[in-house]
Amino acid sequence: MSVLPYLVAGWICVIGLYGIVTSKHLIHLALCLTVTQSSTYVLLLAVGYVKGGGPPIFKGVKLGTTAVDPVVQSLTLTDIVVSVTVLALILALALDVHDELDTMDPDKIVELQG
Amino acid sequence: MSWVLPLPVVLPLLGAALNAALDHVTPRWLHVAVTLAAVAAALAFAILILIYSMSTETLHWFGGWHPRSGVAIGVVFAVDPLGAGFAVLACALTLLALLYSIPYVEVETRNYDMLVSVLCGACCGFALSGDLFNMFVWLELAGVAGYALTGFDIRRMSALQGAVNFAVVNTVGGYFVLIGIGLLYARTGALNLAQIGRTLAGEKSSGLVIIAMTLIVCGFLCKAAIVPFHFWLGDAYAVAPAPVCLIFAGIVTDIGVFGVGRVWFTVFDAPFGTHQRFVGDALLWMGIVTALVGGTMALVQQHLKRLLAFTVVCHIGIMLVGLGLLSSKGVAGAAMMLLGHGIATGGLFLAAGLLAVREPARWTAALWFCGAISLIGPPYIGVYMGHALIDDAAVELGRHWVQPLVWLAGALAGAALLRAGAQVFLGLVDDYDHGIEEDRDGPVPYLGAISALLVAVGLVVSLIPGLTQRVMRGADRFRDRAGYADRVLHGIPMKEGAHLPVVLQPTSTASLAYGCGALAVAVALAAFAVRRPDAARARVFDPVVWPLRQLQTGVVGDYVMWVVVGTAVLGGVWALTLR
Numbered sequence: 285m286s287v288l289p290y291l292v293a294g295w296i297c298v299i300g301l302y303g304i305v306t307s308k309h310l311i312h313l314a315l316c317l318t319v320t321q322s323s324t325y326v327l328l329l330a331v332g333y334v335k336g337g338g339p340p341i342f343k344g345v346k347l348g349t350t351a352v353d354p355v356v357q358s359l360t361l362t363d364i365v366v367s368v369t370v371l372a373l374i375l376a377l378a379l380d381v382h383d384e385l386d387t388m389d390p391d392k393i394v395e396l397q398g
Numbered sequence: 399m400s401w402v403l404p405l406p407v408v409l410p411l412l413g414a415a416l417n418a419a420l421d422h423v424t425p426r427w428l429h430v431a432v433t434l435a436a437v438a439a440a441l442a443f444a445i446l447i448l449i450y451s452m453s454t455e456t457l458h459w460f461g462g463w464h465p466r467s468g469v470a471i472g473v474v475f476a477v478d479p480l481g482a483g484f485a486v487l488a489c490a491l492t493l494l495a496l497l498y499s500i501p502y503v504e505v506e507t508r509n510y511d512m513l514v515s516v517l518c519g520a521c522c523g524f525a526l527s528g529d530l531f532n533m534f535v536w537l538e539l540a541g542v543a544g545y546a547l548t549g550f551d552i553r554r555m556s557a558l559q560g561a562v563n564f565a566v567v568n569t570v571g572g573y574f575v576l577i578g579i580g581l582l583y584a585r586t587g588a589l590n591l592a593q594i595g596r597t598l599a600g601e602k603s604s605g606l607v608i609i610a611m612t613l614i615v616c617g618f619l620c621k622a623a624i625v626p627f628h629f630w631l632g633d634a635y636a637v638a639p640a641p642v643c644l645i646f647a648g649i650v651t652d653i654g655v656f657g658v659g660r661v662w663f664t665v666f667d668a669p670f671g672t673h674q675r676f677v678g679d680a681l682l683w684m685g686i687v688t689a690l691v692g693g694t695m696a697l698v699q700q701h702l703k704r705l706l707a708f709t710v711v712c713h714i715g716i717m718l719v720g721l722g723l724l725s726s727k728g729v730a731g732a733a734m735m736l737l738g739h740g741i742a743t744g745g746l747f748l749a750a751g752l753l754a755v756r757e758p759a760r761w762t763a764a765l766w767f768c769g770a771i772s773l774i775g776p777p778y779i780g781v782y783m784g785h786a787l788i789d790d791a792a793v794e795l796g797r798h799w800v801q802p803l804v805w806l807a808g809a810l811a812g813a814a815l816l817r818a819g820a821q822v823f824l825g826l827v828d829d830y831d832h833g834i835e836e837d838r839d840g841p842v843p844y845l846g847a848i849s850a851l852l853v854a855v856g857l858v859v860s861l862i863p864g865l866t867q868r869v870m871r872g873a874d875r876f877r878d879r880a881g882y883a884d885r886v887l888h889g890i891p892m893k894e895g896a897h898l899p900v901v902l903q904p905t906s907t908a909s910l911a912y913g914c915g916a917l918a919v920a921v922a923l924a925a926f927a928v929r930r931p932d933a934a935r936a937r938v939f940d941p942v943v944w945p946l947r948q949l950q951t952g953v954v955g956d957y958v959m960w961v962v963v964g965t966a967v968l969g970g971v972w973a974l975t976l977r
Binding site: 304305307313321323327363370374377384390397 | 531535538539541542545546549552553555556558559560561562565566569570572573576577579580581583584589632633636637701704947948950951952953954955956958959962
């Protein structure tokens with residue numbers, strides 16, 4: 285098993301976080317959140333990968349055939365559903381901010397501080 | 399019995415789905431009735447589950463996927479008394495919040511009711527689940543409903559700010575949890591808590607497990623708003639509608655602490671058992687810092703709900719202190735604190751919400767001061783029992799310095815509440831801007847009665863005979879990893895315990911003294927701040943709090959940076975100490 289997918293997952297996670305921290309635009313921020321989230325896909329799929337494994341569909345397949353782990357795939361699927369909801373919500377909030385203030389800068393929406 | 403277990407989760411979600419399906423068809427009273435009936439039924443079943451769980455773990459394997467020879471494949475709801483108690487609290491507080499909302503929330507009531515039901519179901523699911531990934535899903539579901547409810551009042555910019563900050567920080571925390579779960583799955587091939595714990599128990603701890611633990615714990619601590627992950631909370635709770643704040647303060651914040659306890663005592667206790675003091679001490683220190691930061695920040699707030707938000711931070715910190723002591727008494731103290739704090743703070747949020755309906759009156763002032771005193775915890779009032787158990791646990795471990803710090807933090811938050819009460823409700827300061835800008839209509843006696851009920855229960859929660867003993871036994875079960883695994887994976891029933899007395903739990907003299915002292919300090923500090931506000935601000939508050947206020951920038955990027963830094967530091971500390 286190669287270590288490369290784990291490095292890639294770590295890298296994607298870190299650049300996503302960097303984007304969130306430095307973001308000056310709410311839609312950019314939401315997309316950076318998605319980038320961070322993609323690292324979890326890479327990680328989960330790497331965890332379940334089996335060398336030479338086929339898709340985990342066992343109908344009409346010989347017993348003992350190697351297949352990749354179906355659990356992580358369902359985790360990824362659930363993760364996608366959950367995160368799309370969050371993304372939709374943040375985009376909706378961003379639209380409201382734009383309607384109110386005509387800006388998308390997270391620094392400009394600060395009303396409460398200290 | 400097993401079929402009852404999913405009901406506290408299913409019923410609120412079903413109610414929400416029904417309301418969504420019948421959108422625009424049914425009149426308002428019908429969808430309110432559906433929501434109330436669903437949550438009330440969930441409450442009844444949660445109480446039933448609590449009663450059953452006292453004798454042994456009740457299990458529900460979804461789809462009939464029972465474990466074979468001790469290997470779990472399916473998803474399980476495994477309920478212990480603390481989890482079931484948490485579900486009862488969640489349903490009860492949600493029911494009261496919904497009743498309060500009927501006249502209080504006037505726009506988009508259908509969507510509002512749906513979101514609140516989903517929040518309730520998700521919190522119950524988190525408390526009852528025995529599967530790590532399942533917990534993550536409930537956590538995210540509760541999160542999404544929470545973000546939407548925070549931004550409910552979208553006409554106000556501060557509500558949008560609060561919702562964006564809440565959503566982004568907690569989503570990042572959620573991804574950390576998920577990455578941790580992925581790593582644990584890679585290591586153990588299991589998602590069931592008992593199964594992961596059992597697999598890890600057989601091996602030496604490794605760097606991978608340390609990283610997984612750091613990520614999962616930090617993700618949960620983001621939800622719990624522990625320093626340095628706490629910044630979003632003040633922004634979010636200040637702007638959510640008052641009844642939503644009741645749910646947030648009472649359960650949604652606390653699921654973070656509950657989650658840390660759950661994963662530690664079922665999973666990570668195994669590989670790090672011999673080094674557990676390093677984990678416990680890290681949590682203990684984070685808890686103490688959180689409690690002190692929350693208390694100090696509360697002192698300087700003008701906005702009433704934001705002030706309450708920082709007292710929530712303070713008390714969540716105290717709960718984490720109890721958990722960080724890692725003993726049964728400490729966990730029981732955290733649970734009693736959760737109960738007393740959730741109810742009393744909820745009552746205070748509702749009392750603050752009353753200001754949107756009418757001018758402060760004498761009886762609202764009385765409500766406010768009763769709630770504030772509950773949160774300080776003089777002997778046998780309000781959160782006292784939680785404090786006393788944490789004191790005992792700290793002394794048993796020889797950590798005497800924990801007591802004064804924790805009581806001081808509680809007293810600071812209490813002083814903030816008393817000061818605000820004197821200024822807002824007794825009108826000692828002219829033109830005080832309490833920040834409750836909404837202008838709503840509603841039957842004042844009805845709304846007042848609900849807040850009074852919460853405040854009254856909050857006052858007497860330490861006095862309920864027999865409760866503390868049962869919580870302590872529940873904490874024993876919560877900590878018992880091997881027994882939990884036996885019961886979940888092998889279905890071995892628990893041995894019948896000795897009958898518990900229905901009496902008041904005696905507490906140490908030190909706790910009694912600290913309780914009186916905390917009340918005295920809080921009253922003195924509040925009196926000083928009210929009498930000489932300028933001197934108090936210039937000499938005491940501003941110099942101490944100035945750096946803390948500078949950090950609370952309100953910009954989401956800064957908050958996420960703190961999350962990353964906090965996670966890296968905690969991971970570094972554990973990487974060095976847990977080897």
